[in-house]
Structures are given as C-alpha cells and as structure tokens.
Amino acid sequence: MAIDATRNSELNVRIVSRRSTGKMKRYLRPVIAVAVPLAIWQLAANMGWVNSFLFPAPWAIAKALWVQAGPHGNPPYAVLYSLLHSLWRICAGVGLALVFGTLIGLAIGLTGWGRAIFRPIISIILPVPTLAWTPVLLLVFGIDDRTTITVVFIAASLQIIYNVVAGIDTLNLRVFWVARSMGASRMQIFIKAIVPGIFPYLLTGLRLGVGFAWRALIAAEMLAASSFGLGLMISNAVEYLNMDIIFGGIILIALMGCFFEYVIFGWIEMKTVKRWGVQVER
Amino acid sequence: MAPILVVLLLWEWAVRAGLTGSHILPAPTAIVARGMALLSGADHHVLLVHTWRSLLRASAAFVLAVMVGVPLGFWLGRDERAYSWVRPWLALLLPLPAVAWTPIFLVTLGQGDVTIVAVCFLGAVFPVLISTIQGVRAIAPQNIWVVRSLGAGPLGVFLRVLIPASLPTLMAGFKLGFAHSWRTLVAAEMLAASSYGLGFMIFAAREYMDVRTMFVGIVLLAALGFAFEHLLFGSLEAVTVHRWYRRGQRR
Amino acid sequence: MKQSLISARRFGLAVAAGALMLGLSFTGTRAYAAEPTVRVGVQSVPTDAVFQGKDWQKPYGVQREITKFSSGGDMLQAFIAGRIDMANGGSARLVTLAARQPKLFYIIAVDQYGGDRYGVIVSKNSSITSVEQLKGKKIGVVKGSGCYATFVLYLKKHGMSEHDFQMVNMKVQDIRAAVQQGVVAAGVAWEPNVAIAETMGVAKRIASMKGISESPNFILVRRDFAKTHHKTLVDYLAGMIDMGNFVNHDPAKAGQLAAESVSRTGIKVDAKALGLALSRVHVGGPVTDDLIAELGPIAQSMKASHKISAIPDFKALINTSFYQQASKLAHSESGK
Numbered sequence: 001m002a003i004d005a006t007r008n009s010e011l012n013v014r015i016v017s018r019r020s021t022g023k024m025k026r027y028l029r030p031v032i033a034v035a036v037p038l039a040i041w042q043l044a045a046n047m048g049w050v051n052s053f054l055f056p057a058p059w060a061i062a063k064a065l066w067v068q069a070g071p072h073g074n075p076p077y078a079v080l081y082s083l084l085h086s087l088w089r090i091c092a093g094v095g096l097a098l099v100f101g102t103l104i105g106l107a108i109g110l111t112g113w114g115r116a117i118f119r120p121i122i123s124i125i126l127p128v129p130t131l132a133w134t135p136v137l138l139l140v141f142g143i144d145d146r147t148t149i150t151v152v153f154i155a156a157s158l159q160i161i162y163n164v165v166a167g168i169d170t171l172n173l174r175v176f177w178v179a180r181s182m183g184a185s186r187m188q189i190f191i192k193a194i195v196p197g198i199f200p201y202l203l204t205g206l207r208l209g210v211g212f213a214w215r216a217l218i219a220a221e222m223l224a225a226s227s228f229g230l231g232l233m234i235s236n237a238v239e240y241l242n243m244d245i246i247f248g249g250i251i252l253i254a255l256m257g258c259f260f261e262y263v264i265f266g267w268i269e270m271k272t273v274k275r276w277g278v279q280v281e282r
Numbered sequence: 283m284a285p286i287l288v289v290l291l292l293w294e295w296a297v298r299a300g301l302t303g304s305h306i307l308p309a310p311t312a313i314v315a316r317g318m319a320l321l322s323g324a325d326h327h328v329l330l331v332h333t334w335r336s337l338l339r340a341s342a343a344f345v346l347a348v349m350v351g352v353p354l355g356f357w358l359g360r361d362e363r364a365y366s367w368v369r370p371w372l373a374l375l376l377p378l379p380a381v382a383w384t385p386i387f388l389v390t391l392g393q394g395d396v397t398i399v400a401v402c403f404l405g406a407v408f409p410v411l412i413s414t415i416q417g418v419r420a421i422a423p424q425n426i427w428v429v430r431s432l433g434a435g436p437l438g439v440f441l442r443v444l445i446p447a448s449l450p451t452l453m454a455g456f457k458l459g460f461a462h463s464w465r466t467l468v469a470a471e472m473l474a475a476s477s478y479g480l481g482f483m484i485f486a487a488r489e490y491m492d493v494r495t496m497f498v499g500i501v502l503l504a505a506l507g508f509a510f511e512h513l514l515f516g517s518l519e520a521v522t523v524h525r526w527y528r529r530g531q532r533r
Numbered sequence: 534m535k536q537s538l539i540s541a542r543r544f545g546l547a548v549a550a551g552a553l554m555l556g557l558s559f560t561g562t563r564a565y566a567a568e569p570t571v572r573v574g575v576q577s578v579p580t581d582a583v584f585q586g587k588d589w590q591k592p593y594g595v596q597r598e599i600t601k602f603s604s605g606g607d608m609l610q611a612f613i614a615g616r617i618d619m620a621n622g623g624s625a626r627l628v629t630l631a632a633r634q635p636k637l638f639y640i641i642a643v644d645q646y647g648g649d650r651y652g653v654i655v656s657k658n659s660s661i662t663s664v665e666q667l668k669g670k671k672i673g674v675v676k677g678s679g680c681y682a683t684f685v686l687y688l689k690k691h692g693m694s695e696h697d698f699q700m701v702n703m704k705v706q707d708i709r710a711a712v713q714q715g716v717v718a719a720g721v722a723w724e725p726n727v728a729i730a731e732t733m734g735v736a737k738r739i740a741s742m743k744g745i746s747e748s749p750n751f752i753l754v755r756r757d758f759a760k761t762h763h764k765t766l767v768d769y770l771a772g773m774i775d776m777g778n779f780v781n782h783d784p785a786k787a788g789q790l791a792a793e794s795v796s797r798t799g800i801k802v803d804a805k806a807l808g809l810a811l812s813r814v815h816v817g818g819p820v821t822d823d824l825i826a827e828l829g830p831i832a833q834s835m836k837a838s839h840k841i842s843a844i845p846d847f848k849a850l851i852n853t854s855f856y857q858q859a860s861k862l863a864h865s866e867s868g869k
Contacts, residue, residue: 030370053633054389054614072839117285124286127507129465132500135488139306139710215379219469222381227702238385239606241629246385250378257377305735306710320799328799388607392616393600476601483799485603488706489577490795490802491729
C-alpha cells in the first residue's frame, strides 16, 4: 500500500475554457448566468413566496454583510476580522505545509530512509478526513489558532507531499545519468535538474492543497475556532438565528475560494509559464 | 509498516509513562479495548450500527452524485453553449466546502439523513461532474467521426467512443468523489445527524467527554477511508481502466 | 453528433428521475401513529437524556417524535420552519426568536433553571480557590451564552468586571481539556461539563453562579399546534411534570437513567457525574414573572448592540393555561 496506488486519485479539477468565444459572450454570459437566479430569489423574497426570515433576500444579505463589516457591526468590523483571521490561518498553515511538505516529499522521493519512514505513515494519513483530526487537536492543543492552523497544515501538506513525490517519480532518471557523466555534482543535479522538474508538480500540489485546506479550515472553524474566522461566523450565526449572515458567510467563502483558485493561482501560473515555460499539469 | 508500529509504541509508552493524560490522549490499547466493547453484544453492537449508517449515507450520496454528475457531465461536455452558461456557477460552487451548506440544508430539509446525504452529495458531485466534462471534452472529434463513418448509431458512439475514452478520467473522478463524500460525511453528521453515524458518535462522545469512544470513531473513519481508497477503488481502477485503456495511468 | 446528444440527454433524464425517487424513498419512512403525536426537539444535555430515557408521556396517551439537534440554534430553526412542534430555549436565543417571530409560539412552561448549573472550574492541581485570584489570568468562556452573561453578573456583584480577566472564547466541550492542559487558568461552563470534569478527577469547581440569576430555559410550542392540539399539550406537560418531580426528588437515580439513555448510542458516561449535574439543575415548573423578568436585561443589552430592533413583549408570549391544567392531571409521583 504505497503512494503509487493513490496516484491519480486527486484529479485536477478546474474549469478551463478551451475555446475562446467572443468577448461579449465571455464576460456577459457569466454575469447573466449568476444575476438571473439572484434576481428571481430577490423577487421571491419580496413577493413573500418564501419565509424571508429563513431565506433572506440577496439584497438583505448584502446589507447585513455591509453593516457587519463596518463600525456598527457586532463586534465592530466583524466580517473583516473574520475574513482576516481565516486568511491568516490559511496562510500560516499553507506556508508551513509548503516548507515541510516539500522537504518530506523530497525525502520520500530521493532518499531510501525517507521513503521507509514517511511513506507508510502518509499513506495511512492521506485517506483520513482532515476534519476528523479536529477533536483530537482540540484536546491536545486546546483552543487557539494552533488547532486550526494544524488542520490547514495537514490538509495542504498531504497534497504537496503527494504531488512532489509524483513529480520526482516521473522525472526521467536518465537525466541524472547524463548529468553525472558530464561531471555535475549532486548539488548541481538537484538545482538544475530536480528543482525545475518538480516545480510544476509542486505548484499543482500547492493549488490542490490550498483548495483542500480552505474546505477543511471552514469546517474546522465551524466546530472549533476560538475567535473570528468565516466558519465561526457561520456557526455563531446558526446559534443566534441570523440567516442573513449564514448566507452571507457562505457567499464570502465561495468568493474567497474562487479568488485563490482563479486569481492567485491563475496569476502564478501565468507568470511561471511565461518565465520558465512551466506548464502546470491539468 | 514498521514506522507505524514505532509511532503506536511511542504513543502507548507516552500515555503509560504519564506524559499525557489518558483523558486527553488515550493509549492505543485502551482505544482498541473500547472498540471491542462497542462491537460486543453487551452494547448491542452499536458500533456496527453507527458504521453501517455512515456507509449507507456516504454511498447514497455517492451514487446520487454519479447518477447526476455523469449524465450532466456528458451533456455539458458535448454541448458547448450549455457549458458556457453553467460554467460560472461551477467556478463559484466548486471551491465552496460542502459543509458550509449544512446550516441552509438544516433549514430546508431538517435534521437527519436527507440533509446529510444532500451535503455529501454536494461534496461528491463536483469532482464527478467536472472529471466527466473534462474526460468528454478531451475526446478528439475525429474519433467520433471515424466510428460514425463505420456505421455506428448514437448509442454506438456513446458506448464505443464516449464511455471508453472518458473512462480513465471518470474513474479518477469517482474515486475523488467518494473520497469527498466520505470526508464531508464526518462534518455533516456532526452537525446534522439526529441518531447514529460515526460523525454523530464522535460528536456525542465529545459532548459527554468520552474520549475513548471518540478515538474509536476517528480510527474507524481513517481505516474505512483507507480501505475505500486503496482496496475498493484501487482494484476497480485496475479492473476497468488498466484492462480497457492503458492510457489511464500516467507512469 | 446531434443524435448522440439527444440520447445522452434522455439517458440523463431517466437517471435523474431515478435519483429523485431514491431521494424520496429516504424521506418517506416517517411512521404515522394513531395516537396524537408531539414532535419534540432535544439536545445532548442530561435533562434531555432523562426525557429520552423513559416514555414519560405514555401514561397520558401521547406519542413523542424526538429529533436530536447538535445546537440550540438548529433546534429553533427547525421550530420556525415547522419541523418540530416543541422546542426549548432561553436567554439571547429566545429573545431573538421573540423579537423576530412573536406570533409564532407560546412560552408554556419551564424546561430548567438554576444558577448552580453554571460553574467555574480550575485544574485539580491548581492552587486557585476563588475567582478573585484569577485576575489577569486567562479564563475559558463561551461568549454570548447565558452562562457567560450570568458570570458577568457574578463578577459585577463581587466588585469585578470582565476586563479584569483575559476571556478566551471557546466551545463548552473544549473547556475541560483547556483547563486540564493549562491553556487557560480556569473555565466557566454549564452542566454536565462541570460535573463530568470533576468526576473524571481532572478539575475542581471553585464557584457556582447560584443566587446570581436563575437563567431559565423555557418550553416553547408553536401556536398553530397549540390551537389544534390543546388536550395533547396538557397531557404532554403532565408527563413533563412527572419527569421534573422525579429529577428534582432523586437526581442520582435520574443520573442513572440519563447515563443509560446516553449509553444506548455507545457513549460511556459516569452515572454519578450526570447525577451530580442534575442535582444542580431545577427541572420543570410553571412560568413565573420572576423567571420571565430575567429576559428583560438580556433584551435591553441586545437592543443596545443592535441585535434586535425593539424589546419584545414577553408577557404576550406566555400561556400558562396548559400548565395549570396539566398540574391537576399529573400523577405527581417521583417517577415510578
């Protein structure tokens, strides 16, 4: 039961437009596709077709979010703080994961001892729902950012390790032989051959890792967070029956997820493709 | 397996030596003992009931996801115009953790199985749907022309080109879909289960500080997730993809 | 190409219909009983465990359909949506409900009350013996809960304020571990969390909120249900009165019953701990002016922080007639 068996298990799920349609269609269609259902919802709420306490109208949701994001929120600037706390947790966790995940991935891929130690442990940990860690971490760490950051770290680092190992496995070993026979040192091989070779995989791992980590973080915050966080904002709203904040929180979470996926990673990929000719595996 | 054994031994030793309280981190042997007790007749095999309910929910969600995701994926994969309308919603909903839907489903569908299955369904359907779309869109139109020119009808095209050609991505999507369904289940059961299910058991055990039972649930979740990923889908992949279509595994 | 598309579409429709049927079959399993049925929401708390441990309404010919919720907010949402006829609620949540949906429900009886069910715990090895000694230290609390509001009142009464401490917000289930691990110097929690931590031998209680406020939780019923099921409600409450008498009279025995009820789901909990927890709670009783009056200050502070727009008229929500009739009917025995 090695990692090989789970190769391919994490599919690159992203929507890529293959054919470029007209500019009008490209920008207008998404707007219409999203706006029309929202308008119907607003209408249904205004006409009293649905219980507006349980299903607040989009406009009411936007207003509630705006108030909660401002100085009259309760506590003041609550939405902003929640957002920032979630972002801080995901950055800290993913940052740690990037460092340790890459190191462990390299250890597994390049060294015999690394393979022997980490491989079995990781192939056991990988299928565990990340969220199942939360109660354990809560007991061990208690309640503060350590718990949520660790959840993010676990979720993200597994993806990174997995993809780095996959990247090393696909590197053509002949490259090393050629390099060595031409008198390259181990360090040179590492920097010139291995690093560029695994870079696209690292990027894929990072992107998938952020996606997994974001989901895990929200769930963990719903169950655990001590102060702020979008997940906690939703779970508090559940406690106090603020449906507008529940919906608003979900919308914010979706938008942030989109932001990571399309804006940040879209930008990184564009830059790296241009500069190093790195094409991320899709 | 040796490193795992070492970790377990260290853990056991740490608890026995008093480095960590048994009410915080119970020893592996204590967890196993509690698990055996829950399996025994004395507790009415309650662990089996919890596990069975969880499996049922996760599988129901997965089956629904396949039944909805695959046909929809085939359609959207073939119909460019429809895809362009649906795409923005997919882009918006895909990064959204399915658990976040739980509060809304609790209001619309109520506490219990329906909500849990619906949340897990949302967790599973996107990987299935998107991998199907990707699989279908990756098929070169020439393949379809060739088969059609050989006299195949629409069904023939479907069976001989669309299905086999998209199978590797489809299987990868299934695997990922089930993994997501299983992962989402824990959280959904913690928030929405009215009775039974491993997530419910963990939640209820936490409520009454029964740490050992909590760990039994977590270990079982891990073991079952491991079993699905490696044994079930591993062999399924081996049977279908590798036999029919060797391009599936990028080696 | 067009044709293949259509067949795929048809196939999709057929499959979707199948999926829908499967989904419906999940929902269609509710049993319809001949006896009048009350749909009740419960949570993972000892009093609700006692409620589930015995069919208290059976002698009065009322069926119960019990739904368990993981939080009080979820329960009240289901109550608003009409999925359950009865719920329980108190403090801020009840005020929100009263402010937003005043025509929806009646307050018909008391579920439980008593300041003693809120306690301050410290680690068993701690040298701290009073709340004063905690000044400047970290305390684990659940902000926004009735428990926390009562603790703030306690501090005020003893000449302190919440700013004298570092309040760390957490979920109540995590307070015990946080205290045990030394993440916080103390924790303020409600039962059964305090009693279980004490019985486990990992924490000790240094103060309770007894005499500060009663912090009542009320039994709520939907008005549409009350209108059509008057007698059922009276019968139901009679069972609740029996249960209250049983718990208040013999908490240890009630703890036993609660622990048995909990263990049916595979959870092991010390019956002594639940007995201790129940000894600190007063279960049931009529809605009194004193208890309702406790909602006033909560509503005022919520209005001040713009959580509600106006102070609800709680008197208009009370309907004591059900309880009065039920108390004549109840067997008033300590639960055979």
